[in-house]
Amino acid sequence: MTLIIDGLTAIFLALGVFLAFTGALGTLRFPDLYTRLHASSITDTLASFMILFGLMLQAGLTLISVKLLLIFLFLWYTSPASSHALIRAAYLNRLPARLIRRPNKETPPSKP
Protein backbone atom coordinates (compact mmCIF):
# COMPACT_ATOMS: atom_id res chain seq x y z
CA MET A 1 0.00 0.00 0.00
CA THR A 2 2.83 2.35 0.87
CA LEU A 3 4.55 1.42 -2.34
CA ILE A 4 1.47 2.32 -4.36
CA ILE A 5 1.14 5.69 -2.63
CA ASP A 6 4.85 6.40 -3.11
CA GLY A 7 4.59 5.55 -6.80
CA LEU A 8 1.53 7.78 -7.24
CA THR A 9 3.35 10.61 -5.46
CA ALA A 10 6.36 10.18 -7.71
CA ILE A 11 4.16 10.25 -10.81
CA PHE A 12 2.30 13.35 -9.68
CA LEU A 13 5.49 15.18 -8.70
CA ALA A 14 7.15 14.31 -12.00
CA LEU A 15 4.13 15.51 -13.97
CA GLY A 16 4.00 18.72 -11.96
CA VAL A 17 7.67 19.49 -12.40
CA PHE A 18 7.40 18.68 -16.10
CA LEU A 19 4.47 21.08 -16.51
CA ALA A 20 6.27 23.79 -14.57
CA PHE A 21 9.33 23.32 -16.74
CA THR A 22 7.32 23.60 -19.95
CA GLY A 23 5.78 26.81 -18.62
CA ALA A 24 9.21 28.20 -17.80
CA LEU A 25 10.50 27.21 -21.22
CA GLY A 26 7.53 28.98 -22.80
CA THR A 27 8.18 32.17 -20.87
CA LEU A 28 11.79 32.01 -21.95
CA ARG A 29 11.31 31.23 -25.61
CA PHE A 30 8.05 32.80 -26.79
CA PRO A 31 8.33 36.04 -28.74
CA ASP A 32 5.65 38.12 -27.07
CA LEU A 33 4.24 39.02 -23.67
CA TYR A 34 0.83 37.59 -24.51
CA THR A 35 2.16 34.24 -25.66
CA ARG A 36 4.48 34.15 -22.67
CA LEU A 37 1.57 34.72 -20.36
CA HIS A 38 -0.30 31.93 -22.13
CA ALA A 39 2.57 29.53 -21.56
CA SER A 40 3.11 30.35 -17.91
CA SER A 41 -0.50 30.81 -16.86
CA ILE A 42 -1.91 27.68 -18.48
CA THR A 43 0.67 25.39 -16.96
CA ASP A 44 0.81 27.20 -13.63
CA THR A 45 -2.45 26.05 -12.07
CA LEU A 46 -2.16 22.44 -13.25
CA ALA A 47 1.47 22.17 -12.15
CA SER A 48 0.64 23.42 -8.67
CA PHE A 49 -2.29 21.03 -8.52
CA MET A 50 -0.13 18.07 -9.49
CA ILE A 51 2.65 18.84 -7.00
CA LEU A 52 0.36 19.69 -4.09
CA PHE A 53 -1.82 16.65 -4.74
CA GLY A 54 1.24 14.43 -4.72
CA LEU A 55 2.25 15.90 -1.37
CA MET A 56 -1.31 15.44 -0.07
CA LEU A 57 -1.09 11.74 -0.88
CA GLN A 58 2.00 11.55 1.31
CA ALA A 59 0.46 13.51 4.17
CA GLY A 60 -2.78 11.58 4.44
CA LEU A 61 -5.75 12.89 6.37
CA THR A 62 -3.92 15.30 8.66
CA LEU A 63 -3.69 19.01 9.27
CA ILE A 64 -0.80 19.16 6.80
CA SER A 65 -3.14 18.01 4.08
CA VAL A 66 -5.61 20.75 4.99
CA LYS A 67 -2.83 23.34 4.75
CA LEU A 68 -1.80 22.00 1.35
CA LEU A 69 -5.43 22.21 0.22
CA LEU A 70 -5.57 25.83 1.42
CA ILE A 71 -2.37 26.67 -0.48
CA PHE A 72 -3.84 25.04 -3.56
CA LEU A 73 -7.11 26.98 -3.24
CA PHE A 74 -5.33 30.30 -2.82
CA LEU A 75 -3.10 29.61 -5.81
CA TRP A 76 -6.10 28.46 -7.81
CA TYR A 77 -7.92 31.74 -7.23
CA THR A 78 -5.10 34.27 -7.20
CA SER A 79 -3.09 33.06 -10.19
CA PRO A 80 -5.76 33.77 -12.85
CA ALA A 81 -6.63 37.04 -11.15
CA SER A 82 -3.03 38.28 -11.23
CA SER A 83 -2.67 37.08 -14.83
CA HIS A 84 -5.78 39.02 -15.78
CA ALA A 85 -4.58 42.16 -14.02
CA LEU A 86 -1.19 41.88 -15.69
CA ILE A 87 -2.52 41.47 -19.19
CA ARG A 88 -5.11 44.19 -18.65
CA ALA A 89 -2.42 46.65 -17.60
CA ALA A 90 -0.27 45.69 -20.58
CA TYR A 91 -3.20 46.03 -22.98
CA LEU A 92 -4.25 49.40 -21.62
CA ASN A 93 -0.66 50.56 -21.89
CA ARG A 94 -0.68 49.55 -25.58
CA LEU A 95 2.04 46.98 -25.44
CA PRO A 96 2.45 45.81 -29.03
CA ALA A 97 1.66 42.24 -29.91
CA ARG A 98 3.95 40.56 -32.35
CA LEU A 99 1.40 38.62 -34.31
CA ILE A 100 3.16 38.31 -37.65
CA ARG A 101 6.32 36.32 -37.92
CA ARG A 102 9.17 38.15 -39.54
CA PRO A 103 10.58 36.60 -42.69
CA ASN A 104 13.98 35.12 -42.21
CA LYS A 105 16.56 37.05 -44.16
CA GLU A 106 19.16 34.33 -44.45
CA THR A 107 17.01 31.83 -46.26
CA PRO A 108 15.26 33.13 -49.38
CA PRO A 109 11.60 32.15 -49.75
CA SER A 110 11.07 29.12 -51.86
CA LYS A 111 9.13 29.66 -55.05
CA PRO A 112 5.92 27.72 -55.49
Added chain:
Amino acid sequence: MFGAACLGLLVVMAVALVRAFAGPSVYDRILAVNMFGTKTVLFIAVYGFFTGRPDFLDIALVYTLINFVGVVAVLRFVEKMIDPKDPSPATENRKEQA
Protein backbone atom coordinates in the same frame (compact mmCIF):
# COMPACT_ATOMS: atom_id res chain seq x y z
CA MET B 1 11.87 11.67 -5.03
CA PHE B 2 11.36 14.94 -3.16
CA GLY B 3 14.97 15.90 -3.79
CA ALA B 4 14.49 15.48 -7.53
CA ALA B 5 11.34 17.58 -7.41
CA CYS B 6 13.24 20.25 -5.46
CA LEU B 7 15.98 20.30 -8.07
CA GLY B 8 13.45 20.56 -10.90
CA LEU B 9 11.67 23.43 -9.20
CA LEU B 10 15.00 25.19 -8.66
CA VAL B 11 15.73 24.87 -12.38
CA VAL B 12 12.30 26.31 -13.17
CA MET B 13 12.94 29.23 -10.79
CA ALA B 14 16.29 29.89 -12.45
CA VAL B 15 14.66 30.02 -15.87
CA ALA B 16 12.03 32.42 -14.55
CA LEU B 17 14.82 34.61 -13.16
CA VAL B 18 16.49 34.64 -16.57
CA ARG B 19 13.29 35.97 -18.08
CA ALA B 20 12.95 38.50 -15.27
CA PHE B 21 16.41 39.88 -15.99
CA ALA B 22 16.11 39.74 -19.78
CA GLY B 23 12.48 40.83 -20.16
CA PRO B 24 12.23 43.74 -22.57
CA SER B 25 9.19 45.36 -20.98
CA VAL B 26 8.07 45.88 -17.41
CA TYR B 27 5.26 43.38 -17.83
CA ASP B 28 7.64 40.58 -18.76
CA ARG B 29 9.49 41.17 -15.55
CA ILE B 30 6.28 41.21 -13.51
CA LEU B 31 5.17 37.99 -15.19
CA ALA B 32 8.48 36.34 -14.41
CA VAL B 33 8.42 37.51 -10.80
CA ASN B 34 4.87 36.23 -10.38
CA MET B 35 5.90 32.86 -11.76
CA PHE B 36 8.96 32.86 -9.50
CA GLY B 37 6.77 33.47 -6.46
CA THR B 38 4.40 30.66 -7.36
CA LYS B 39 7.26 28.25 -7.85
CA THR B 40 8.75 29.43 -4.56
CA VAL B 41 5.56 28.41 -2.79
CA LEU B 42 5.69 24.97 -4.38
CA PHE B 43 9.38 24.69 -3.55
CA ILE B 44 8.79 25.50 0.11
CA ALA B 45 6.09 22.84 0.31
CA VAL B 46 8.22 20.16 -1.36
CA TYR B 47 11.29 21.10 0.68
CA GLY B 48 9.33 20.66 3.90
CA PHE B 49 8.53 17.12 2.87
CA PHE B 50 12.13 16.60 1.74
CA THR B 51 13.53 17.38 5.17
CA GLY B 52 10.80 15.38 6.88
CA ARG B 53 9.45 18.34 8.81
CA PRO B 54 6.53 19.84 6.89
CA ASP B 55 6.22 22.83 9.18
CA PHE B 56 7.01 25.37 6.51
CA LEU B 57 3.54 25.16 5.01
CA ASP B 58 2.34 28.18 6.96
CA ILE B 59 5.13 30.21 5.36
CA ALA B 60 4.09 28.92 1.95
CA LEU B 61 0.48 29.83 2.70
CA VAL B 62 1.43 33.37 3.64
CA TYR B 63 3.78 33.65 0.69
CA THR B 64 0.96 32.85 -1.71
CA LEU B 65 -1.10 35.78 -0.49
CA ILE B 66 1.88 38.15 -0.31
CA ASN B 67 2.81 37.24 -3.86
CA PHE B 68 -0.68 38.02 -5.14
CA VAL B 69 -0.97 41.28 -3.25
CA GLY B 70 2.51 42.34 -4.35
CA VAL B 71 1.82 41.70 -8.02
CA VAL B 72 -1.46 43.58 -7.90
CA ALA B 73 0.17 46.50 -6.09
CA VAL B 74 2.96 46.76 -8.66
CA LEU B 75 0.38 46.62 -11.44
CA ARG B 76 -1.63 49.41 -9.85
CA PHE B 77 1.56 51.42 -9.84
CA VAL B 78 2.37 50.60 -13.47
CA GLU B 79 -1.15 51.42 -14.64
CA LYS B 80 -0.50 55.04 -13.77
CA MET B 81 1.94 55.17 -16.66
CA ILE B 82 -0.92 55.22 -19.17
CA ASP B 83 -0.78 58.31 -21.35
CA PRO B 84 -3.94 60.30 -20.57
CA LYS B 85 -3.96 61.97 -23.97
CA ASP B 86 -4.52 58.73 -25.86
CA PRO B 87 -6.44 56.36 -23.63
CA SER B 88 -7.70 54.04 -26.35
CA PRO B 89 -6.25 50.55 -26.10
CA ALA B 90 -4.34 49.04 -28.94
CA THR B 91 -6.13 46.57 -31.11
CA GLU B 92 -3.96 46.36 -34.19
CA ASN B 93 -0.33 45.76 -34.85
CA ARG B 94 1.58 48.82 -33.92
CA LYS B 95 5.13 49.72 -34.50
CA GLU B 96 7.36 47.93 -32.11
CA GLN B 97 8.90 49.91 -29.37
CA ALA B 98 12.58 50.37 -29.67
